[in-house]
Amino acid sequence: MKVTYAKAIGDALKEEMRRDQKVLIYGEDVAQFGNIFGVTRGMLEEFGPKRVRNTPITETAIIGSAIGAAETGLRPCVELMYSDFTMVAFTEIFHCVSKWRYMHGPEYRLPLVIRSASGASNGAGSEHSNTVESLFLHAPGLTIITPSCPYDAKGLLKSAIRSDNPVLFCEPKQLYQTKQEIPDEIYESDYTIPIGVADVKRPGRDVTLVAIGLMVPRALEAAEKLAAEGIEVEVIDPRTIAPLDKETIFASIRKTHLAAVVEEGNKTAGVGAELAAMFQEELYDELDGPVARIAALDVPMPYNIRMEKYSIPSVERICASIRAML
Amino acid sequence: MQYEKDFLKKLYENLLDMRLLEKKMVDTYAQGRVPGHVHSGVGQEATYAGVLTNFKEGDYYKRTHRVTAIPYMMGTSLDTFFGELLAKKTGNSGGRGGSLHIGELRTGDLGFSGTLGCDAAVGVGAALTIDMEGRDNVAFVFMGDGTSSRGPVYEAMNLAAAWKLPVLFVCQNNQFAISTPSSYSIAAENAVADRAPGYAMPAKVVDGTDVLAVYEAAKELLEGVRAGKGPAVLECKDYRWRGHFEGDQCAYRDAAVTEDWIEHKDCVKNFEAMLLEQGVLTQEEVDRMRSDFDHAMDEAILRAEAAPEMEPEEIYDGLYV
Known part of the structure; x- marks a missing residue:
């Protein structure tokens, strides 16, 4: 259904x-x-x-x-x-x-x-x-x-x-x-999903893109577009932000050697800031470039719809950010 | 009012034990044996002793930082008590909570938030459980007059009233929020009782140093609360004998007033005098109770000092279930 x-x-x-x-x-x-x-x-x-x-x-x-x-x-x-x-x-x-x-x-x-x-x-x-x-x-x-x-x-x-x-x-x-x-x-099967387990929403070899909440469908759409350009993005949805399934995310980064985080929240001191710090601290030798933080702009969310859309990462902004990493 | 001799003896013993325990904490702190802070409730024991003498199996209570000794009266052992105070593994949270968080849920203790007032609704939630389970129990929510100025207290009172939950809000009005007198910070004469009508709650104001008066006032209010008529407020007037925390010299208030309270409104001394006069207790019994409990505390402190601490590496234990 x-x-x-x-x-x-x-x-x-x-x-x-x-x-x-x-x-x-x-x-x-x-x-x-x-x-x-x-x-x-x-x-x-x-x-x-x-x-x-x-x-x-x-x-x-x-x-x-x-x-x-x-x-x-x-x-x-x-x-x-x-x-x-x-x-x-x-x-x-x-x-x-x-x-x-x-x-x-x-x-x-x-x-x-x-x-x-x-x-x-x-x-x-x-x-x-x-x-x-x-x-x-x-x-x-x-x-x-x-x-x-x-x-x-x-x-x-x-x-x-x-x-x-x-x-x-x-x-x-x-x-x-x-x-x-x-x-x-x-x-209808009474299924549950374990807490603390991330999900690889789309496998890929070039870039690990950790996406949260609303950004997951956008990340998947971006990955689809980038695939047409020959860029294979692995989209990982942590699902549980805390405690974080580091194992799944780290395994992906060890494979792709490039990582980005996309979130709906503000960039400064956002989830991406924490993850980027964690990645460089724990996976420094695995990273071939800086961790990209794709996030909302650091402003109080404006009422104006065009500004609202401008603030939050769009599929296009995600694509541009990933392209810039390669 | 006629009381059974055993009832009066037990009440006195509870009152006395809390007094001695509060004093012991002060002394132990002064000797540099307590790692954190101590907020002494010496002089204020009658409110807890009087109110919680009405405690029934299945009731809950939300404590405050003063009187810290209350978990002992409610059934927490001296070993657990001093274990937590001295930050040892034998404390209820393994020494990771400290004096403000001594207590055990099995005794009805709901816990405490050091950010005063944020926990007022915790008692309301416990009353929700009681209501859902259809029991005739109650949740006691204790707070001080200082805490009564916080918004979450009134959200808690409003929700309890709107849902007609079995809560007895007890304000222990000791007249000070750290250094600020309640006469400065609260326009009403009675910090919580005067605001109770705004939540359609009955309220009583009582001399918080008269343990039997506190017991009776709480008992009367509890009849309605247990019968499902909704929450009520009891305000107990007493006085903070010592500083907000040990080390506070109380330079902001008139020492003569403090001396006067200690001289004339000592809840233990006055109750003791009454019981001696009525022949409920003999001086010999009183002396023995004092020395027995003092000895029990000293032994418990020595055991706590000898007890292991949690290892620093155990710091994450129990963070998640």
């Missing part, structure tokens, strides 16, 4: 809630409204008001209460609507969620998931367009997942809900309506 990213997320939530009574979802406008992107539509009707709860506009209490609920036996999968709003609860996520078990001891498990819609989409402006993976990479203890296609989104969200580690789950909102053909028997 053709499945959208949004449907895959919704189905993962429903399947996990059917499977485990301890799972519940709450957040702003997730109940009657079914979340502002329609992701949780129909869930209130199926699971009732105790397991599908609206909250006030109260990000700090959403995260704080998720900690308390998780450590006492529930498996809350909470929503912060826009990933930008993680910043409202930055302390709760950075200090509390990610450190809670480490600073209190092994009894204090936090099986919780924080979902949010991330990145730019059609003039959402500077406070509703951010990606936040790089901000939370600085919080050891937190698992960060950003799926790039419906199949991965479903399998990874199911794993996230079953994980006893706290997970920040980023959903690039431009992907919500993208479709993927998935055979029914697979889609």
